[in-house]
Amino acid sequence: MSSLSDFDVDTDLDLDSSDESSEAALSRKLFKEKTSFPAIKVSDLCLTYRTTFEKAPTLRSTITRFGRGERVVNTVEALKNVSFEIPHGTVLGVVGHNGAGKSTLLRAISGIMPPTSGQISVHGKVSTLLSLGVGFNTELSGTENILLAGLAIGMSRAEVAEKQKDIVEFAELGKFIDMPTRTYSSGMSQRLAFSVAVHMNPDILLIDEALSAGDARFKVKAQAKMKELMESARTMVLVSHALSSIKDLCNDAIWLDHGKLMMHADPKTVTDAYTDYMKVGKDASVVKEDL
Amino acid sequence: MSSTADLSEFEMVDDVSVHKPFRAGLPNLKNYFTDMWQRREFAVELSRATLRSQSAATFFGRVWLVLNPLFLAMVYYTLAYIVSSGRNKGPDYLCHLLAGIFVYHFFSQSMNGGAKSVVSVGKLVTSQSFPRMILPLSSVLVAFRRFLPSMLVYFIFHVATHQPLGWRQLMAIPALAMIFVFCLGVASLVSMLQVYFRDLRQFLPYITRILLYITPVLYYADAVKGKLSIFLYVNPLFAMFGAWGDAIVRGEIAPLHYWVIGAIWAVGTFLLGGLLFMSREREFAVRL
Numbered sequence: 001m002s003s004l005s006d007f008d009v010d011t012d013l014d015l016d017s018s019d020e021s022s023e024a025a026l027s028r029k030l031f032k033e034k035t036s037f038p039a040i041k042v043s044d045l046c047l048t049y050r051t052t053f054e055k056a057p058t059l060r061s062t063i064t065r066f067g068r069g070e071r072v073v074n075t076v077e078a079l080k081n082v083s084f085e086i087p088h089g090t091v092l093g094v095v096g097h098n099g100a101g102k103s104t105l106l107r108a109i110s111g112i113m114p115p116t117s118g119q120i121s122v123h124g125k126v127s128t129l130l131s132l133g134v135g136f137n138t139e140l141s142g143t144e145n146i147l148l149a150g151l152a153i154g155m156s157r158a159e160v161a162e163k164q165k166d167i168v169e170f171a172e173l174g175k176f177i178d179m180p181t182r183t184y185s186s187g188m189s190q191r192l193a194f195s196v197a198v199h200m201n202p203d204i205l206l207i208d209e210a211l212s213a214g215d216a217r218f219k220v221k222a223q224a225k226m227k228e229l230m231e232s233a234r235t236m237v238l239v240s241h242a243l244s245s246i247k248d249l250c251n252d253a254i255w256l257d258h259g260k261l262m263m264h265a266d267p268k269t270v271t272d273a274y275t276d277y278m279k280v281g282k283d284a285s286v287v288k289e290d291l
Numbered sequence: 292m293s294s295t296a297d298l299s300e301f302e303m304v305d306d307v308s309v310h311k312p313f314r315a316g317l318p319n320l321k322n323y324f325t326d327m328w329q330r331r332e333f334a335v336e337l338s339r340a341t342l343r344s345q346s347a348a349t350f351f352g353r354v355w356l357v358l359n360p361l362f363l364a365m366v367y368y369t370l371a372y373i374v375s376s377g378r379n380k381g382p383d384y385l386c387h388l389l390a391g392i393f394v395y396h397f398f399s400q401s402m403n404g405g406a407k408s409v410v411s412v413g414k415l416v417t418s419q420s421f422p423r424m425i426l427p428l429s430s431v432l433v434a435f436r437r438f439l440p441s442m443l444v445y446f447i448f449h450v451a452t453h454q455p456l457g458w459r460q461l462m463a464i465p466a467l468a469m470i471f472v473f474c475l476g477v478a479s480l481v482s483m484l485q486v487y488f489r490d491l492r493q494f495l496p497y498i499t500r501i502l503l504y505i506t507p508v509l510y511y512a513d514a515v516k517g518k519l520s521i522f523l524y525v526n527p528l529f530a531m532f533g534a535w536g537d538a539i540v541r542g543e544i545a546p547l548h549y550w551v552i553g554a555i556w557a558v559g560t561f562l563l564g565g566l567l568f569m570s571r572e573r574e575f576a577v578r579l
Contacts, residue, residue, distance in 0.1 A: 037307065051577045059488040076577075111310050111420035112576050114318070120310040130418035137412070139344035148340060151333035152419050154326075 037123050039235040041085040045118035047078045047108055078104035080259040089233040093246035093267050095274050096256035102239045106206045124203025138182035149196050163199045171195035198225055204235045243271045316570040327422045334425045338432035356437045357444050360396040364389050382452035387540045389445050391508030397438035399499045404430035405478025406485045406492045413579040423572040427478035455542040462538035469531045469557040476560035479568040486578050506532050527556035
């Protein structure tokens with residue numbers, strides 16, 4: 001890709017500047033202008049998986065069931081022929097009812113679940129915030145979990161060490177950072193998870209309903225951090241039932257319904273169409289609660 | 292941020308990752324193993340962290356790691372001594388038993404830890420993308436790190452009871468390598484099965500017990516004769532343990548067919564476990 005190699009030459013300018021955010025923002029903006037490759041390109045994506053109704057399937061129950069000739073395997077067609085693409089710097093809001101395929105879409109983009117058919121091209125480093133908590137060994141301290149999270153997404157030990165201080169400061173965990181994460185409240189683990197995800201220097205950040213448990217003050221802080229990331233031209237995909245925050249944060253939106261792409265337009269059009277569609281038996285104020 | 296960090300960031304931007312459907316139910320193996328190699332630090336750190344959380348990293352933690360198989364060896368030594376009325380149960384037998392029990396403990400720990408490895412990190416699997424085989428791999432690494440200090444204890448017994456020492460002892464290393472590869476295959480297999488059958492771990496103790504009795508740990512490999520010599524072929528561990536015991540205790544090199552059979556079982560199990568694991572790992576995110 002010739003546009004990219006041109007870009008590499010341009011990065012020579014003033015890299016020793018210590019002002020990290022503005023410099024990174026500048027180079028990202030340069031990058032955004034120079035590259036024609038979309039940040040995320042989803043082509044004709046279908047994703048089907050099989051799951052079971054049982055919470056914890058066992059050999060015993062399987063054998064018992066086999067004797068009775070029952071089957072509990074359920075095939076879920078989570079996404080059907082979804083296609084869209086978004087350029088770098090887009091903040092894409094994803095709306096849809098529960099089970100519409102929003103989380104599956106994020107998992108497909110991050111590579112956790114490869115497509116059944118179709119293709120997804122992702123341009124850049126992806127960081128995910130898909131479930132509450134950092135999600136490693138809860139016997140380990142916050143510090144150790146941060147290191148593992150960083151190494152899991154392919155960072156080096158030195159890179160994680162460099163980010164460590166910012167992550168801890170932003171998460172405001174104080175002395176809890178050296179305690180096992182099982183001692184954390186849900187808000188605390190969420191703050192840590194959010195802080196880890198946004199500090200991994202992602203080009204593309206995927207967020208799934210992640211801000212629902214933090215307290216009001218942290219929500220404000222998190223929103224501010226997300227706006228900061230947007231300004232440095234990073235791409236974000238945000239799944240939320242809080243339509244106000246979709247309208248507030250996003251500059252593009254899609255609406256999924258039963259795995260199908262219903263609409264891809266600006267956030268206001270999409271959320272209006274979605275609320276109109278969902279209005280049947282639903283009060284708009286319930287939908288419009290905070291994120 | 293330093294300039295180098297910034298540049299490396301752009302290299303990452305450079306690269307476009309494409310997620311495509313699996314061919315024949317398997318991911319692209321070259322990319323898979325490249326990914327795994329890039330995350331080797333993660334595998335090492337995960338095993339280190341697991342050890343730490345089991346408080347095995349402290350001095351007394353390590354002592355316990357050695358005491359546990361040592362007590363086990365004492366139990367079996369007593370049993371063997373009584374059953375054989377004290378015949379041929381001298382220091383050389385004790386060393387054979389210790390070497391066998393220690394490495395057998397490594398195998399059973401790999402299998403047990405492997406079974407837990409995927410289900411115990413549920414959130415990690417549902418929210419991060421990485422080659423899942425790192426999980427059983429790191430549990431085998433945990434078992435191996437727990438095994439190493441017991442080898443020190445073994446050599447103290449070995450030297451104290453004047454067992455032979457020589458260059459042929461080095462053949463214990465390839466024998467151990469076969470066992471390690473076999474453990475990787477078993478750990479991958481059981482970690483995958485555990486996702487589908489959560490009670491699998493309850494059955495593992497029976498398997499470990501039976502395998503122990505048909506493996507030359509409580510007796511010498513060359514003592515097995517007649518009908519029972521079929522175990523050399525059908526028990527995966529037989530040839531590997533025979534080669535291991537011959538090398539480390541007696542300082543001898545096991546017959547060639549032991550090495551061939553052992554290697555076939557090790558590589559075969561690794562391939563089977565690894566491929567079955569990879570063909571299923573796509574579903575882990577929705578099954579946990």
